[in-house]
Amino acid sequence: MKKLLFRADGTTQTGLGHIMRSLALAEMLGESFDRRFAIQNPSDAVLKLLAKQSLPVIALGSNNIAELLTHVSDNDVVVLDGYDFDEAFQRAVREKAHKLVFIDDLIQGHQVADVVINHAGDVTATEYETEPYTTLLLGTHYALVNPAFVQKTQPKDGENKAFVNMGGADLHNVSHQVVDLLLSINPNLRITLALGAANPHADTFADFPKEQLSIQQNLSAKQMARAIGGSGLSVVAASTIAYEVASISRPMIVVQTADNQGRMISFMRDRHLAVGALTLPINAEQLALAVKKARLTPSVFKQRLVFDGKAADRYRQVFTQLCA
Structure with missing residues (x-):
């Protein structure tokens, strides 16, 4: 039951940061997990990016919660990464999914996800308002960095x-x-x-x-x-x-x-x-x-x-x- 659904967006206006963070996490977890992405109106460049990693993409027509929920099952761990997923959105997803993970960098509002990830180096748990069940994964020990980035010796030239x-x-x-x-x-x-x-x-x-x-x-x-x-x-x-x-x-x-x-x-x-x-x-x-x-x-x-x-x-x- 290791099914993961990543929900993130990226455009020319907003950049691809949310998609890249989610992709880094997907790469770290590896092929032992069934990983797929749900992206609103994905561009050709985004589709090619995910295709390189053999990751399927669900193309959403909107950020409507009802549309996303048609793709969520009670076996899914859903990972949300974006600024449009407020508390009401998260509660609706968590109600249908197996578990909910939220990748955050704003520290705003009440957190209802089962796991909240914020890899900012100086963030602390006291800055968050959460549910009793919420686990916080904070700091650089949880850096969302693709496993391709590992220590290398300095080049001679x-x-x-x-x-x-x-x-x-x-x-x-x-x-x-x-x-x-x-x-x-x-x-x-x-x-x-x-x-x-x-x-x-x-x-x-x-x-x-x-x-x-x-x-x-x-x-x-x-x-x-x-x-x-x-x-x-x-x-x-x-x-x-x-x-x-x-x-x-x-x-x-x-x-x-x-x-x-x-x-x-x-x-x-x-x-x-x-x-x-x-x-x-x-x-x-x-x-x-x-x-x-x-x-x-x-x-x-x-x-x-x-x-x-x-x-x-x-x-x-x-x-x-x-x-x-």
């Missing part, structure tokens, strides 16, 4: 190689500013820029020299991990990608690209997991100073303490019990 990713959508094209500034700081730098499936700005990078900028789009988790591992510095959004970089153990600069990333920025800065924590608009001098710090490695050792690589084992144990 990594000093002049950088990896850049500003999220799945990057609506304001922060990537372009980051690439431009990095090349002005170090003209010898070779940059791998990873653009998400929802990114509409690929054409704006045509003027950069191809020998200095390699644009990669729609990368799989393994391809993303390989790109990060081959670089001596990563400049990324303060989102799950920062956890992925830390899991590989690389000097990192994080950039807050959305209002809901404030906690992540604070955590990365306060725990000294990044050599720089920047906000928009990016200050060129601050970025240059952070790039210089990347030659030092204290942050890498701290990353290895915070991200121990055992989250998948913890999740498999939790979900095996939920499905029992």
Whole structure:
């Protein structure tokens, strides 16, 4: 009875963060679970992403609870990840499903799920209002990071190689500013820029020299991990990608690209997991100073303490019990 139904959405406007987190969890749990996704009006890019992992997709026409419930059985553990699943929505799903899991990052309202996951590094149980039966899985021990992201040795030629990713959508094209500034700081730098499936700005990078900028789009988790591992510095959004970089153990600069990333920025800065924590608009001098710090490695050792690589084992144990 190890049946899992993941309900998450992702678009050009909102990015693919919710889908990517759920996909990471699905990958951690592995093929011993019957995993499928329910996505509202999934794009071709999203369908291809899930197809690569041989995960079936139920295409929903709306976020109407009644439509979702037609696909839920009393054998399902339903995993919700999104901002539109309020308490009433969750109660309706839990009433029909075997168990309910909610992936959260807002800490708002009363939680009625059987399990609530929030992998923010500094979140505490006292911040939540829950039912007596609710189990909270909090902090980096439950980091929702694809198992492809594991510790790798530093590349010998990594000093002049950088990896850049500003999220799945990057609506304001922060990537372009980051690439431009990095090349002005170090003209010898070779940059791998990873653009998400929802990114509409690929054409704006045509003027950069191809020998200095390699644009990669729609990368799989393994391809993303390989790109990060081959670089001596990563400049990324303060989102799950920062956890992925830390899991590989690389000097990192994080950039807050959305209002809901404030906690992540604070955590990365306060725990000294990044050599720089920047906000928009990016200050060129601050970025240059952070790039210089990347030659030092204290942050890498701290990353290895915070991200121990055992989250998948913890999740498999939790979900095996939920499905029992």
